[in-house]
Amino acid sequence: MTMRLAAGAALVLTGLALAGCDKGNERQLQGWVEAELIFVSPDEQGRVETMKVREGDQVKQGNLLFAVDDDLQKADVVVRKTAVVNAQQNFDRAKELLKTAAGTQKTYDDAEAALRQAKANLAWSDTRLARRQAYSPADGTIEQIYFRPGESVPANRPVVALLPPQNLKLRFFAPETLLPEIKYGKAVTVSCDGCEKGLTAKVSFIARSAEYTPPVIYSLDERAKLVYLIEARPDQPEKFRVGQPVTVTLPKEAPK
Numbered sequence: 001m002t003m004r005l006a007a008g009a010a011l012v013l014t015g016l017a018l019a020g021c022d023k024g025n026e027r028q029l030q031g032w033v034e035a036e037l038i039f040v041s042p043d044e045q046g047r048v049e050t051m052k053v054r055e056g057d058q059v060k061q062g063n064l065l066f067a068v069d070d071d072l073q074k075a076d077v078v079v080r081k082t083a084v085v086n087a088q089q090n091f092d093r094a095k096e097l098l099k100t101a102a103g104t105q106k107t108y109d110d111a112e113a114a115l116r117q118a119k120a121n122l123a124w125s126d127t128r129l130a131r132r133q134a135y136s137p138a139d140g141t142i143e144q145i146y147f148r149p150g151e152s153v154p155a156n157r158p159v160v161a162l163l164p165p166q167n168l169k170l171r172f173f174a175p176e177t178l179l180p181e182i183k184y185g186k187a188v189t190v191s192c193d194g195c196e197k198g199l200t201a202k203v204s205f206i207a208r209s210a211e212y213t214p215p216v217i218y219s220l221d222e223r224a225k226l227v228y229l230i231e232a233r234p235d236q237p238e239k240f241r242v243g244q245p246v247t248v249t250l251p252k253e254a255p256k
Contacts, residue, residue, distance in 0.1 A: 032172075
């Protein structure tokens, strides 16, 4: 992602330099499409047994994406269930003994606490077992699959990368002279090769600091080289692809 940002910044800075020779295009800024991916991973190490999706698939929230082997987790659940049964029997016995004055309050309290702990341990094991199956946290597109069935995956290592449409964004750089015209939530026009006309996006981020500062004391000429990173969320994200170059056009200033 860092290399993509550096390459994109270099491309945009070159475009800005060329645009400086053409005042008619000074409101057209070069940028690219970037994604905020959601990485879905297992909680514990395991072997991928089932893969329910392929790259490019559209999925809905709650759809099963993949499953990791669960033999150890199933065995742990059996052990915990047995512990609950034993704890329940001890509790029932302590309860009856307390009623007949043959037992003590402490024995009853200890048995009750042991039963609660056994049930909590079982609930924890059930959760571990359920999480061996990974479900989609949102609607989106499967962008990449990192592990295939039969491969072992470490704990918390992504298996699937998911891209919800709302996580797509446009990144571009604006010179300092245009910065006062760019406001959070303001609409901009977006165009690209092969795209339909009339696509728009809304500004969602404006950097507080410059991306490029010359290593000299600022002069009027050098200040023109300062650019600021801007991000915008497209109103129709399905019309764009990750890494795609785009041209962002700022609206013309209203007459004063």
